[in-house]
Amino acid sequence: MDAYERIDRAIDTASEDLRRLSLDIHSHPELNFEEHHAHQALTDFLDAEGFEVVRGAHTMPTAFRAVAGSGGPSVALLSEYDALPGIGHACGHNLIAIAGVGAGVGLRAGLEGRPGTVVILGSPAEEGGAGKQILIEQHAFDGLDAALMAHPAPMDNATPKVQAMQHVRVEYFGRNAHAAAMPWMGLNALDALVLGYNALSVLRQQILPTDRIHGVFTQAGVKPNIIPDYTEALYYVRSATMAELANLKERVKACLESAATATGCRVGIHWEGRPYTDLVSNEPLAERYCTHMAALGLPVGKLPWFGASTDMGNVSYVLPTIHPMFCIPSDPLNANHTAPFTEAAATEEAHERTIRVAKAMARAAYDLIADPAILAQVKADFAAQVPAPGDPLKR
Numbered sequence: 001m002d003a004y005e006r007i008d009r010a011i012d013t014a015s016e017d018l019r020r021l022s023l024d025i026h027s028h029p030e031l032n033f034e035e036h037h038a039h040q041a042l043t044d045f046l047d048a049e050g051f052e053v054v055r056g057a058h059t060m061p062t063a064f065r066a067v068a069g070s071g072g073p074s075v076a077l078l079s080e081y082d083a084l085p086g087i088g089h090a091c092g093h094n095l096i097a098i099a100g101v102g103a104g105v106g107l108r109a110g111l112e113g114r115p116g117t118v119v120i121l122g123s124p125a126e127e128g129g130a131g132k133q134i135l136i137e138q139h140a141f142d143g144l145d146a147a148l149m150a151h152p153a154p155m156d157n158a159t160p161k162v163q164a165m166q167h168v169r170v171e172y173f174g175r176n177a178h179a180a181a182m183p184w185m186g187l188n189a190l191d192a193l194v195l196g197y198n199a200l201s202v203l204r205q206q207i208l209p210t211d212r213i214h215g216v217f218t219q220a221g222v223k224p225n226i227i228p229d230y231t232e233a234l235y236y237v238r239s240a241t242m243a244e245l246a247n248l249k250e251r252v253k254a255c256l257e258s259a260a261t262a263t264g265c266r267v268g269i270h271w272e273g274r275p276y277t278d279l280v281s282n283e284p285l286a287e288r289y290c291t292h293m294a295a296l297g298l299p300v301g302k303l304p305w306f307g308a309s310t311d312m313g314n315v316s317y318v319l320p321t322i323h324p325m326f327c328i329p330s331d332p333l334n335a336n337h338t339a340p341f342t343e344a345a346a347t348e349e350a351h352e353r354t355i356r357v358a359k360a361m362a363r364a365a366y367d368l369i370a371d372p373a374i375l376a377q378v379k380a381d382f383a384a385q386v387p388a389p390g391d392p393l394k395r
C-alpha cells in the first residue's frame, strides 16, 4: 500500500468517529474562547488515537496541540470549532474541526516510520477573536514548515483572496438637554453618530471594489426628549491588503472626525482587537491540494475573489499556508453566516466532502514532507510573496 492509500484508508476508518464529533460540536455551538465542549471532545478523540495532546495549549483554555511523528519537516493542520451568536454553526466550523483532525490522522498513517512531524492545532475564536494571532504570539508555529486548513463555503476555491480587517469602535460625547424646552443647550451625540455613518456611506462610492466598511449602532440614546450625550457604533473595515487597509483607515477616521466637528461633540476612535491580515496562499502547496482534490473526484478552481476575512491570513504571513474554501451543498444565496448554512453544515453530503478535503490536505502535506523539491518550492514561493515576515505593512 502506498502512502496515499494509507492516508485515505486511515481517514475512511476514522470517518464514523469524525461524523459523530462533527454532529456533537454542531449541536453544542460555543462562542469565541468558550469552546470547552468542542475542546474536550476533540482532545479526547486525539488522545485515544495516540497523539501527544496538550490541552489548553498556548495560553488559551480552549486551544490544543496534538503531535505525532518526529523529525523531518513539520506540518500544522488547523481545526476551528467556534460558532456564531444566535445561528450556531453557520460558518461550518464543526467541519473545519474534523477536516484538521482527520487530515492529521491521515498524514500520520501516510508517514508510517518516515521522518516528519504532524501537528494538529486546535484554534479558538476565529469569529472576531483572532485566536490564530494569539497562537502566533505564543510561538505555536515556531519551527513548523507549513500550515493547512480548509473552510466550507457555497463554492470551491483553492486560493481565496480574503481581506485584511480591523474593528473600530467610535464614541461621541455630547451634552444632554431637554429636546423641546431647551434644545439649543444640547450637543447631540446621535446627530454625530448619524453624520459619521452617512459620511462613511458616501465614502463607500469612492473606495476600491475590494474595500468594505460596515457597522452597527450599539448605543444611540435613551429617550426622544433627552438629547443624547453619548452614542457608540462598531464598524469593521476591510481591504485587499494591509497597506490598503492602512490607507482606508485614515479615510474612515476623517469621516468619523468630521461628524464630531459638525456637531460640536467630542469623538473617541478606538481601533480594537488584533487586525486580521489578508491571506497569502502558497501556490505550490495549493497546486498539490488541487491535484489531490481532482484525483479524489472533486476538481477545485482558483477564483479571483472571496469577500471575507480570516485569522488564517495572519498565519500566512508567518509560514507557507493554504486555506482553500470547499463547497458543501447549500443555497448560494444563503452562504456562510445564515441559518440555512447551519443546516447545510450538518448534512451527510457536507461530511462526505469534508472527508475528501481531509484526504487532499493530508496528501498535500505528505508531499511536502516526503519530497524535498516540493518543500523547496513552497519555501521559495513564501519568500517571494512575503518578503518581510512579521511586518505585513511592507507587503
Ligand SMILES: [Zn+2]
Pocket (backbone or CB within 6 Å): 091, 127, 336, 337
Ligand atoms: Zn465565519
Ligand SMILES: [Zn+2]
Pocket (backbone or CB within 6 Å): 091, 092, 093, 126, 151
Ligand atoms: Zn468561518
